[in-house]
Amino acid sequence: MTLPPPSPAGDRAHVEADGVPVTDPGLLGALMSGYGHFTAMQVRDGAVRGLGPHLERLDRSTRELFGRGLDGGRVRRLVAGALEAAGRRDASVRVYAYEGVRTVVTVRAPAPDGPGAPQRLASVAYGRPAPHIKHLGGFGQRYHGEAARRAGYDEALLTSPSGEIAEGAVANIAFWDGTSVVWPSAPCLRGVTMALLEPRLESVRRPVTLAGLRDHRAAFVTSARTIAPVTAIDGVTFAVDEELMGRVYAAYGSVPPEEVRP
16 A cells, blocks of 8 residues: 655544554655655764765755755764664664655664675566666565575566666676776666775776676676675676675775764
């Protein structure tokens, strides 16, 4: 069930959850509308690598979706308060922005530190709408990701109908041609981890297709939770290039963490 956006004052819906009236049905309506965006970050000892880009993306997407900005200082205070309330200095944190610029912060256990496990990806002809926004409503991504896992893969790889590669269902992907790290030029979400790595590696952007996978020696995925080598896309296999992955991890590790608390 999807509730409509919050109604004007005096025209509020009565909403119950498990038979208990919801004290702020307007907030619940915004949360259930599916219209909004978010960012996901890993916090270590109260600090985040790439905090600035996270805040910039939140503000930019809020302006595009809702016509007003989202103050980075306020977001930092909300995240710091949520971490304190949860009693955590290390955490997986998400910041959501909804209609009315309502801001929700979730705090969960942190993702494991260190290199991610090798990934096997299954390609699917699917593209996210408005891919430059880390938006809500990722049914298609989840559907194809679950189908890939049932087929014995780790995740889905999103492509155009003609086989041009864009991104993973929940991650960016990059390839190594022996000289450069190649980021697919198809429309995708420029994740914060990708944004941090791209200028710190020998990077280029150009089209990458399923038909041209064998032109590359290695591949890896990047997200807020992990950086991991890719060992297969459909029936094409890749060796793990330890020297490449060492440089990728070192580049990410060179990014200075920023304190969340302003």
